[in-house]
Structure formats: C-alpha cells, structure tokens
Amino acid sequence: MNKNIISVIGGDLRQVYLAELIAASGYTVFLAGTENCPYIPDGVFMTDVRSAVKFARSVILPLPATMDGLLVNAPFAEGQIHLNDISPLIKNKKVFAGIAKRLADINAIDYYTDEILLRENALLTAEGAVAQAVEQYPGKLCGSVCLVTGYGRIAKELCKILSALGCKVTVAARSENARADAQKADVTAIDFKELPAIAGQFEIIFNTVPAPVITDKIIPLLLKNCFIADLASAPGGTDFPLARDYGIKALLLPGLPGRFSPLAAAESIWKAVLRSSADI
Numbered sequence: 001m002n003k004n005i006i007s008v009i010g011g012d013l014r015q016v017y018l019a020e021l022i023a024a025s026g027y028t029v030f031l032a033g034t035e036n037c038p039y040i041p042d043g044v045f046m047t048d049v050r051s052a053v054k055f056a057r058s059v060i061l062p063l064p065a066t067m068d069g070l071l072v073n074a075p076f077a078e079g080q081i082h083l084n085d086i087s088p089l090i091k092n093k094k095v096f097a098g099i100a101k102r103l104a105d106i107n108a109i110d111y112y113t114d115e116i117l118l119r120e121n122a123l124l125t126a127e128g129a130v131a132q133a134v135e136q137y138p139g140k141l142c143g144s145v146c147l148v149t150g151y152g153r154i155a156k157e158l159c160k161i162l163s164a165l166g167c168k169v170t171v172a173a174r175s176e177n178a179r180a181d182a183q184k185a186d187v188t189a190i191d192f193k194e195l196p197a198i199a200g201q202f203e204i205i206f207n208t209v210p211a212p213v214i215t216d217k218i219i220p221l222l223l224k225n226c227f228i229a230d231l232a233s234a235p236g237g238t239d240f241p242l243a244r245d246y247g248i249k250a251l252l253l254p255g256l257p258g259r260f261s262p263l264a265a266a267e268s269i270w271k272a273v274l275r276s277s278a279d280i
Helices: 013-024 049-054 115-136 153-164 176-184 192-201 240-245 256-260 262-276
Strands: 002-009 028-032 056-060 094-097 145-149 168-172 188-190 204-207 227-230 249-252
Touching (some): 013 056, 115 204, 115 249, 168 192
Parallel strands (some): 002 028, 002 056, 056 094, 227 249
16 A cells, blocks of 8 residues: 555546646545546546555545435446445545545545535536536526526525626525515525415526426416526435426536536645645
8 A cells, every 4th residue: 555646436526636636736646436438538548447546545425425225326337336345445545525425435535525615616516517517408507597496505606607707696585584685795695485476577586496396386487488497415305296287398417617627626626635634
C-alpha cells in the first residue's frame, strides 16, 4: 500500500475529471469503472477495480456512491460493480464517498456533508436546470413565468439565476420561514394550498421537493407547453405518468453537475475531500 496512490472508482464525468485533477496534484491515480466514458483523462492509469484498489491507500467513490445500496454508481462501467464484492477489498483503505450513509458495510468519510461543497453543488445544479429549461421549453426562458417549489439551497440559487434573466418567479413552500426568506429575496412566495388557483400561468416549473407536490391537483391546470424540471431525488415530486397523459413534458433530472459542469464539480469534490481529512 502506497500513501501516494489514490483509486477513483465508478461515477460519471465528475469522477473522471476528479481522477485527472488528483493526478495533476502529484498523486498516482488508478481509475476503474469508467471504461465507456468518452473522455480520457491525462496522467491516470485505467484499470479494473481489483487492481485499482490493491496498492492504494485511499479510495474515492462517486457522488452518490450508490443509488440502491447494492451497486456502485457507475454509469460508464462495462459491468456492474457490486458493493459486496469491493467491500473486502477496501476494508483497510481510507474511503471517501458521497452520501456515505447508503453504504451499509463500508466505513467511509462522507465528503458530501461539506457545507462548501453543498453550496457549490446547488449552484451547479441550478445552472444545469436552467440549461435544460432552455433546451426543453419551446418558448424563451428570459421573461418567462416560472414556479420553483421548495426553497432550499438549489431553489435559492435557481431564483437568483431566473430573476437575473428577467423571469417572473414564484416560490411555493410549506414553511412560513421559507416563504419569508423568499420574499426578502424579492421573489413572490405562496403556500402550496394557493397553487391550484394560479397553476395555469406557469410556463416552466422547477421542483426541488422530494415528495409528491406536482400532482393531479396541479397538472390538469397547467399550460399545454409547460415544462417541468424535477430536481428532487428519485422518484421526484412529479406525477410523471399523469403529466404524460396531459401531453406535458416532465423530466426527472438527477446528476446535473455531472452532465453540464463536471470539471467544476470535480474541483469542488476534490477540495471537499482535502478538507475532510488532513491525511488522505
């Protein structure tokens, strides 16, 4: 085991850029579980999972590390990477992972608890959501009438971007404190119970609530060309089959930073890993 060797396993483009950044920092880096990725990083040794972790001191798993608690999140891998298979291999390694609580039998440092990373990831997610809206909505985004459901980190960044683009933004939130915060940011804020009365005016909806909020009480009232961007964790907060029945485009959009700004996301993750441990 060499303390200057780090293995990066699985993940999307964020992990591939992360491996390249770590190599540029002077470490020897083995990358596995990204065989089908179209981007080839510089200075990185591409290998299989077993070889990647054999001599490494530290292992970095993706964000999120797993979607189901059974497999490593590895969309570019040639085959599935089972957590049960890699658990004994990395038992004595220093392991870093995003949303590590899903890793039942692996003791890992969760870099996604880092507050700076959470803020930066929220901004990148909001940027990606806006990019999707430009691509999917048949009208123009600038000046459009938008609904943002929830008012957490991602929603706040969305409101800033949309307001800067001249959009008319309304926030729907259950919490009175959240609505008050939105109003302080010069955004119209309403309770969800008020939403049906004005649902028909929205051209684009951004959902950030991981619970059913865009349902049969809302969808039949929406404009035909309304686009719903659901940013909540799976399964989202939208009744997708019902939206489809009404001819309304609704997409669940996980991992937007990995699709639209993987390098920036990788930089944020690497800094969070460094902050999480004095000795990696």
